Amino acid sequence: MNVEVLQRSIRGRVFSDRQTLENYSVDSSLYQIRPSLVVVPKTIKDIIKTLLFATKNKLSVTPRGGGTGLVGSALNSGIIIDLRNLDRIRIFQNHVEVGAGVHKGSLDQILEKHGKFLGPNPSVGPYCTIGGMIGTNASGSRSLKYGSTIDNLLEVTIITASGKMLKLPSRTRLAQSVVKLARQVDRQKYPQVSKNSCGYRLDAVSNISETQKIIAASEGTLGIVVSAKLRIYDLPKKRILVILGYESIKKAALDCQKIVKLRPSALEFVDHNTMKNIAARFPYEIKCLLYVEFDANIGRNVSLLSNTIAGQILYKFSDKKSIAKWWTARNSALYFSLKNLLSSKTLPHIIEDATVPLHSLADLLLLAEKTARRHGVRLVMYGHAGNGNIHIRLASKNKCKKTINTIAKEFFTEVIAMKGTITGEHGDGIARTKFVRMQYGHRTYELFYKLKNEFDPHNLLNPQKIVLARHSRDRQQLRL
Ligand SMILES: Cc1cc2nc3c(=O)[nH]c(=O)nc-3n(C[C@H](O)[C@H](O)[C@H](O)COP(=O)(O)OP(=O)(O)OC[C@H]3O[C@@H](n4cnc5c(N)ncnc54)[C@H](O)[C@@H]3O)c2cc1C
Known part of the structure; x- marks a missing residue:
């Protein structure tokens, strides 16, 4: 492979130094794959030339954005193409x-x-x-x-x-x-x-x-x-954020079904562990919170909310500064959870993004607790409750690959039985590609192969994501 040839033919930059390859070998997941080259194109022509170069040199090409993905989807061993210059x-x-x-x-x-x-x-x-x-x-x-x-x-x-x-x-x-x-x-x-x-x-x-x-x-x-x-x-003229407190996660989950009927702009869940990191006082009996935000018909919706729910209204905010402060606390849940669980004990994020029909939300939360108890692991939960989407972080000293896979298989079997998805927003990546067939069954998975083949017959683009090469072995590489 003659890297100089590629560098001379494009306006962007080509990197093959150790430090750059290290930087692009990780994202926000716990996986690591060292690429062969990193290309930062300036123009569309640069991208096309990079693809032709990759084909000639039998290298894969994987696009990369901010590298904030949580499941290793932007990692691969060929060329990583960083699209930062396409910024119009x-x-x-x-x-x-x-x-x-x-x-x-x-x-x-x-x-x-x-x-x-x-x-x-x-x-x-x-x-x-x-x-x-x-x-x-x-x-x-x-x-x-x-x-x-x-x-x-x-x-x-x-x-x-x-x-x-x-x-x-x-x-x-x-x-x-x-x-x-x-x-x-x-x-x-x-x-x-x-x-x-x-x-x-x-x-x-x-x-x-x-x-x-x-x-x-x-x-x-x-x-x-x-x-x-x-x-x-x-942009809405006004928003209001209401913080509700619950004595049990089951009661919070059941209330979600009533609250969505009021068309909130957000309905989020945080568990007891995440609550500990929010700088506010909560009554002793409160075990979890719901964040409910409205951006339309505010007066009417807040009064309907207080008549509808089983939870307690703990706080109400309508000024921009307080709303932003409380959202920052919610959005830092991943950081808090890693801090709480000690990142050295964190298990790979495999079961972290399940989503179920809203009427099964209580079952999903209880399933997560049951799974954690059965395998003796610690647990933090938060997420987009209104969509039935809960992020689950597990921690354990036992990082044996077999245990991680057993937890994932057991958990996903039940999520799929609830007509849920193994990932609501973070994608398959390295973490979940091997479970995609389990989600959809053989027939639909065969259609996925056909689709991939129509767009990318030589498996050049981000191979081993979503569909596995027919006779591949599990190549997950953990950075633990
Ligand atoms: C603290 C934290 C909180 C998060 N919260 C959320 C959340 O609330 N909701 C949510 O959905 N996600 C969340 N994420 C996950 C992540 O931010 C999203 O998945 C995000 O969309 C990834 O964007 P990125 O630019 O970083 O993509 P990358 O991580 O760089 O890439 C992600 C995938 O997109 C592909 N890709 C990138 N650019 C292109 C392109 N130009 N063409 C084709 N494919 C491309 C990559 O190949 C890869 O498969 C969170 C992540 C962190 C770290």
Whole structure:
């Protein structure tokens, strides 16, 4: 492989030094894979030339955004292509055209000046990119009202493995084959949930005008996103945040079913361990909290809320500063949980993103507690309760791979039986790709192979994510 040849042919940078390869060997998961090269393209032509170089040298190509992914989806052994220079933003009345490398934080700042906002809001805040959000089908607290990335993706432009630019939706051969495969899907095999980042979202495509949605949650395995058109919303005039306290997680979960009927903009859960890190006083008997945010019909909704719920209203905030402070505490739950559990004892995030129909939320929370007790591991839980999506962090001194896999298999079997998904927003990555077949069954998984083959017949793009090569062995590499 002659790296100089690639460097001379592109305007961007090519890195092969030890330090850069180390930096790109990790993301926000516990996995590590050292790439062979890192390319930071300046132009679309650079991306195309990199793909041709990779094909010639039999290297894989994996796109990377902010590296905030939690399941190792941006890690691979070939070329990592960092899209930070694709940073154009154009704002229109109801949508934004945005480059894949734009950081969510930069977009938020510009949108705010125009009185607008983007619906999906991952708790990682400003650090993730649009390409990464599309790659994982990211969502966040406000996805309850405004949808996940897939629901807001109006158009996407990708570079395919063969180096061709493709806009979706369009009447192209590839778009037509997506529709053909989508029509063969048994939609009953898909989880019956409000958000899902597992496998390929063939269920979201019913005709050619929806073919852009297949790129959401595809983790860079079908094409490299260079730009997208995303729906935007008017900033609400006012928001109110109500903090509810509960004596048991079951009561909190049951209340969620009543609260969603009031159309809150967010409905979040934090457990007792996470509460300990919030700088506020809570009555002794309170074991968990719900955050309920409204951004419309506020007076009416708050009074309906107090008549509807079994929990106690502990705090109400309508000033921007207090609301932001309480959201910061909620959004730091992952950091708190790692601090509480001591990161040296943290188990890989495999069962951390399950999502179930809302009527099964209590069962999901109780299942997590039962699993932790049975395997003698410690547990922290928080998440997007209104969507039935709970993040579960486990810690144990016993980091044996067999135990981790046993926990995951037992847990996922029950989640799937509840018609849930093994991942609501973080994706499959290294952590969960081997469970995708279990989620969908043999027939749908075969359609996934066909889809991958249509877009990327030589398995160049982010191999071993979502679908495993037919005779692959488990290659997970933990950084523990
Ligand atoms: C503290 C913390 C909190 C988080 N909270 C949330 C949350 O509330 N909700 C949520 O959904 N997620 C959350 N996440 C996960 C993460 O932030 C999201 O998955 C995010 O969308 C990843 O964006 P990124 O730019 O960092 O992507 P990366 O991690 O760099 O990549 C993620 C995936 O997208 C692919 N990808 C990246 N760019 C492109 C491109 N241009 N074309 C094609 N594929 C591409 C990569 O190959 C990879 O498969 C959290 C993470 C952390 C660390």
